[in-house]
Structure formats: C-alpha cells, structure tokens
Amino acid sequence: MAFHVQNVKKQKTRSNFTFNASIGGAIPLLLLLTLLVLLPFVFIFIYAITNKGESNYIYLTFDNFAQFITEPNFLRSAGMSIYFAFIATLICLVIGYPVAYFIGRSKASLRNILVMLITIPMWINMLLRILAWKQIFELFEKWMNVEIIGTDFAILFGMAYDLLPFMIIPIYTSVMKIDPSLYEASKDLGANPIKTFFKVTIPLSMPGIISGITMVFLPAATTLVVTEKLGGGKSRYFLIGNIIESYFIRQTNPYVGSAIALILSVIIFLVIFLLNRLDRTVVRDRELTTSVKKRRKA
Amino acid sequence: MSAQVLKDRVPLKIKNRRKSLSNQEYHPHFALTSYTWLIFILLYLPIISVIVFSFNSSKSVSNWGGFSFTWYESLFKNRVLMEDLRTTLSIAAIATVFSTIIGTLGAIGLAELNKKKPKFVNFVLSVNNLPLVNPDIVTAVSLMTLFLAIQSVLEMGYITLLLAHIAFCTPYIVIQVYPKVLSQDPSEIEAAMDLGATRRQAVMKVMIPDLMPSILSGAMLAFTMSFDDFIISYFVGGKSQNISVYIYSMKTFSPIVNALSTIIFLAIGLVVLGFQVFNSTKKKREER
Numbered sequence: 001m002a003f004h005v006q007n008v009k010k011q012k013t014r015s016n017f018t019f020n021a022s023i024g025g026a027i028p029l030l031l032l033l034t035l036l037v038l039l040p041f042v043f044i045f046i047y048a049i050t051n052k053g054e055s056n057y058i059y060l061t062f063d064n065f066a067q068f069i070t071e072p073n074f075l076r077s078a079g080m081s082i083y084f085a086f087i088a089t090l091i092c093l094v095i096g097y098p099v100a101y102f103i104g105r106s107k108a109s110l111r112n113i114l115v116m117l118i119t120i121p122m123w124i125n126m127l128l129r130i131l132a133w134k135q136i137f138e139l140f141e142k143w144m145n146v147e148i149i150g151t152d153f154a155i156l157f158g159m160a161y162d163l164l165p166f167m168i169i170p171i172y173t174s175v176m177k178i179d180p181s182l183y184e185a186s187k188d189l190g191a192n193p194i195k196t197f198f199k200v201t202i203p204l205s206m207p208g209i210i211s212g213i214t215m216v217f218l219p220a221a222t223t224l225v226v227t228e229k230l231g232g233g234k235s236r237y238f239l240i241g242n243i244i245e246s247y248f249i250r251q252t253n254p255y256v257g258s259a260i261a262l263i264l265s266v267i268i269f270l271v272i273f274l275l276n277r278l279d280r281t282v283v284r285d286r287e288l289t290t291s292v293k294k295r296r297k298a
Numbered sequence: 299m300s301a302q303v304l305k306d307r308v309p310l311k312i313k314n315r316r317k318s319l320s321n322q323e324y325h326p327h328f329a330l331t332s333y334t335w336l337i338f339i340l341l342y343l344p345i346i347s348v349i350v351f352s353f354n355s356s357k358s359v360s361n362w363g364g365f366s367f368t369w370y371e372s373l374f375k376n377r378v379l380m381e382d383l384r385t386t387l388s389i390a391a392i393a394t395v396f397s398t399i400i401g402t403l404g405a406i407g408l409a410e411l412n413k414k415k416p417k418f419v420n421f422v423l424s425v426n427n428l429p430l431v432n433p434d435i436v437t438a439v440s441l442m443t444l445f446l447a448i449q450s451v452l453e454m455g456y457i458t459l460l461l462a463h464i465a466f467c468t469p470y471i472v473i474q475v476y477p478k479v480l481s482q483d484p485s486e487i488e489a490a491m492d493l494g495a496t497r498r499q500a501v502m503k504v505m506i507p508d509l510m511p512s513i514l515s516g517a518m519l520a521f522t523m524s525f526d527d528f529i530i531s532y533f534v535g536g537k538s539q540n541i542s543v544y545i546y547s548m549k550t551f552s553p554i555v556n557a558l559s560t561i562i563f564l565a566i567g568l569v570v571l572g573f574q575v576f577n578s579t580k581k582k583r584e585e586r
Contacts, residue, residue, distance in 0.1 A: 026407025028400045033425050036465035040440035047443045102334045105324045116574050121341055123566045125526040127542050128559045132344030135351060135359045142360040222433040224529060241435050248439060248533060254446055261439040265432065272431060
C-alpha cells in the first residue's frame with residue numbers, strides 16, 4: 001500500500017513537470033504568431049489611418065478612405081474584381097463539378113492517381129503556368145489571327161485554369177462521402193439520373209461546393225499575376241490586386257494602399273463568416289432531420 | 299420522388315462507407331470519362347508545351363528553330379538569375395527548417411495546453427489560420443507595413459524576406475501536425491515514461507517518430523510554398539529578390555524562363571511523386 005501511494009505521488013510530480021516543458025515548446029510559435037501575423041495587421045490599421053506630412057511628420061487622418069471612395073477608378077476596379085472573380089468561380093464550378101464527381105465515385109486505386117495528377121500542377125508556381133499559357137495564346141494568335149491576350153476570355157481562362165484544382169478537391173471529398181446506396185435508393189424510388197443528381201448528389205455535396213467557392217473566389221478577386229500577364233496592359237484589367245501593388249510598389253503610398261487592404265480584409269472576413277454560417281445551417285439542417293427521425297423511430 | 303421522401307427512408311448519417319448496402323460498382327458514362335481526361339490534358343498542356351518550347355532554338359514560340367540546349371546554356375550563364383536562384387533555395391531551406399521546428403514544438407505544446415485552456419488554444423489556432431485564409435496579397439501588405447515601420451532598424455532585404463517566409467510557412471506545419479498530436483494515444487507516452495524515460499525522451503523517441511509522416515509532409519509543403527512564393531516576396535523582398543520576382547519583373551519575355559520552368563517542373567514533379575510513393579508504401583506496410 002505504501003509503495004502504491006509513493007508511486008502515485010512520483011507520477012504526479014513528473015507529469016506536472018512535463019506539462020510546463022511541453023507548453024514551453026509553444027512559446028516560439030506564440031511569439032511568431034504575435035510578431036509576424038497579428039502585429040502586421042495592427043500596422044495595416046495604423047497605416048490606414050495616418051499619413052505623412054511634408055516635413056516627414058505623421059498625422060492621423062481618414063483621407064485615405066475618402067480618397068478611394070471618391071475616386072471612380074477604385075470603385076470600378078473593385079466592381080470588376082468581383083465581376084471577374086464571380087464568373088471565374090462559376091466557370092470553375094461548372095467545369096470542375098463533373099471531374100470531381102468522377103474522381104469521387106471512382107475506385108480507390110484510380111482515385112489516388114487522379115488526385116495526385118490534380119495536385120501536381122498546384123505545386124508548380126502559378127506565375128510560370130500563366131506565362132506558359134501566355135505563350136500558347138501567342139501561338140494561337142499567330143496561327144488563327146485572333147486576339148486572345150487582353151480579352152475577357154484570357155483573364156477568365158487564366159483565373160479558372162489556375163484555381164480549378166481548388167474547386168475540384170473539396171467537392172470530390174464530399175462526393176466520396178455519399179453512400180452509393182443512396183443513388184440506388186433514388187433509382188428504386190423512380191427518379192431518373194438527372195433528378196437523382198439534383199436531388200441527392202448536389203445537396204449532399206454542398207459543403208464541398210461552398211468551401212470550393214471560397215477557395216476560388218478570394219484568390220481570383222485579388223489576383224495580380226493573371227491580370228498583369230494576360231491583360232495586355234489594358235486598364236479594364238487593372239483589378240484590386242494591381243491597385244494595391246501600384247500603391248505599395250510603384251507609387252509608394254502605403255497609407256492609401258493600407259486603407260484598401262484593410263477594407264479588403266474586412267470584406268474577406270465577412271464573406272468567410274457568412275459562408276461558414278451557410279455551411280453550418282446546411283449541415284445543421286441535415287443533422288436535425290436525422291435526429292428527428294431517430295426520435296420518431298424510438 | 300423528392301429528397302424529403304428519401305430522407306425519411308434512408309439514414310443519412312453515414313460514417314463508414316464500407317458499411318454501405320450497395321455492392322454495385324460505379325460505371326461512369328463514356329462522355330464523363332472522356333470529359334475528365336480532356337480536363338486533365340488541359341491541366342498539363344501548358345507544362346508540356348513549356349518543356350517543348352525550352353528546347354526550341356528560335357526565340358519566338360511560333361517557329362521551330364530546331365532542337366537545342368541554347369536556353370539552358372544561357373540560363374546557367376545568367377549571373378543575376380543564378381544569384382536569385384541561390385537566394386530562393388537558401389530562403390526556402392532555412393525557412394523550412396525553422397518553421398518545421400517552431401511549428402512541431404508549437405503543435406505539441408498547444409495540444410498540451412488545450413487540456414487546460416481550450417479557448418485560448420482555439421484563438422491561437424484561428425490566428426494561425428489567418429495567413430491560410432487570407433489571400434496572399436493581404437498577408438504581403440500586412441508584413442510590408444510592419445517592415446516599413448521598422449525600416450530604420452532593419453532594411454528590407456534578405457532578413458525580412460526570410461522572416462516573412464518563416465511567418466507564412468509555420469502555419470502550414472501547425473495545421474498538419476496539430477490534429478495528429480491530438481489523435482495520438484496518450485498511453486504510449488505514459489508507457490514510455492513508466493519504462494523509465496523522461497518526458498523529453500518520451501517526446502523525442504515516441505511522440506516525434508509517430509508524428510514524422512505529418513511533419514515531413516508539412517515540411518515539404520512549406521518548402522514548395524516558400525520556393526514558389528511570388529506575391530509575399532515581391533512586397534517584402536526589398537533588395538533581395540527570388541526567381542519568381544525576377545521572372546515577374548522581366549520587361550521582355552525570354553525563353554530562358556522556359557528552360558528554368560522545365561527544371562522546376564521536373565524537380566517538383568519528382569519530389570511529389572517520390573513523396574506519394576513513400577506515403578503509399580508506408581500505408582501498405584501499416585495495413586499489413
């Protein structure tokens with residue numbers, strides 16, 4: 001008995017010590033997150049509400065916000081960013097869904113190969129892939145005597161090509177989780193394949209669709225490379241990413257640029273928040289129906 | 299028949315697909331199969347065409363001047379590009395080492411802390427996710443404002459580039475490793491300690507080897523993220539630039555880029571392929 005008590009005591013002290021040692025390991029991470037992730041956001045905020053006077057003194061102002069609200073160029077760019085990103089997302093969804101469905105329903109051996117084939121291009125620098133398309137487009141322009149670079153087609157194609165894997169991957173994971181007996185049940189109950197697709201497959205893959213949309217829309221709206229390299233220098237393709245670039249790197253007015261970035265991140269958080277809410281209500285809805293059913297059975 | 303009817307008859311919460319009642323195999327329609335392969339061809343078309351273009355001795359894409367290694371030669375003779383390649387590789391290597399160590403220790407620490415202060419850990423994880431959910435340009439701008447503010451102490455260049463890369467690589471390690479730490483069986487560590495190991499030994503000899511696959515995949519992700527990064531390096535690089543920034547800032551396009559791209563494609567393709575093979579053989583071994 002005495003031995004037992006002693007043993008317990010020993011273990012207790014030991015685990016107390018370990019506790020602190022392990023948590024100590026997290027200190028570098030916490031420091032890094034504070035200094036290099038949170039602090040920079042504080043600086044965006046500070047820059048957004050200040051400006052530099054003539055003799056290098058810094059003063060508080062809201063002009064940075066006023067400047068781009070009154071500037072028609074900015075609003076037009078913001079509108080165009082949303083417009084192009086929206087269409088690119090739609091294209092990704094329409095083109096990517098069948099591929100995701102195919103991958104999600106194929107056998108594990110084929111599926112693994114297909115997923116690997118989808119992921120490999122994602123590892124490769126998007127700048128290089130976009131430049132590759134630019135050369136292919138130039139080739140087509142010479143062969144067929146059409147204008148491709150500097151058209152809406154080129155921009156949308158670049159965005160959709162670049163972001164298609166981000167749409168396919170979340171959708172295929174949720175298609176994979178659908179029990180195939182549901183398709184049979186739907187068939188047995190008299191639904192044709194089209195009806196089954198719209199009433200069973202699409203609703204059950206909704207979480208994947210939603211996360212795919214977030215993963216495509218945001219990078220498409222803030223792209224810098226696609227518009228710069230495939231836009232042919234036209235002002236129509238000067239989107240929000242290019243505006244931020246011009247304020248920070250070309251004109252070096254980080255104050256107005258920060259104000260834009262701040263607004264942008266607020267919008268992004270709203271979008272993500274709303275989509276998460278939507279996702280949760282979809283999931284909750286489904287869980288609710290199952291739990292009601294269980295109770296009924298009981 | 300609406301989904302409502304289906305919902306009433308079939309339990310929808312399915313956790314394990316193997317339990318499915320269905321034993322019918324899926325036979326996709328011919329059109330769907332060919333469509334999928336078409337998309338895959340489109341996905342690889344630019345990569346293949348760049349490889350072909352890189353061996354074209356003519357400067358213009360539209361005419362084939364014969365097979366040659368001209369562009370590879372001028373690639374290795376281009377001093378600026380070689381210097382930038384060195385910067386890219388050294389930044390990627392150092393950032394990977396630092397972020398892997400910080401991220402792994404951090405994930406283990408957070409998992410331990412989660413037992414006492416789950417709310418705080420949740421907060422830390424959502425901060426950790428900031429660079430992952432934010433578009434690169436927002437992360438880039440936020441880091442640039444920080445570095446602009448401390449410009450007089452630390453000029454923008456190699457060091458700021460490295461700090462920025464460590465900052466955006468570490469979160470990838472944390473999200474790869476943290477869930478694995480949580481799902482680890484605590485009795486293994488206890489067993490090691492009962493057998494006389496100190497906590498540090500238990501972590502080093504039992505926990506870390508167990509986590510190794512996810513640490514490695516996190517490290518690989520971090521390396522390629524850093525190697526491929528353009529936007530963040532473009533904003534915070536200052537005097538130092540990596541190859542992406544070099545290519546982006548080039549005024550006239552040169553086929554040297556095709557030669558460089560080919561080398562990068564092949565290197566990354568081989569690494570990813572090797573990693574996949576490594577993973578699948580490991581899985582098979584575990585199943586046995």
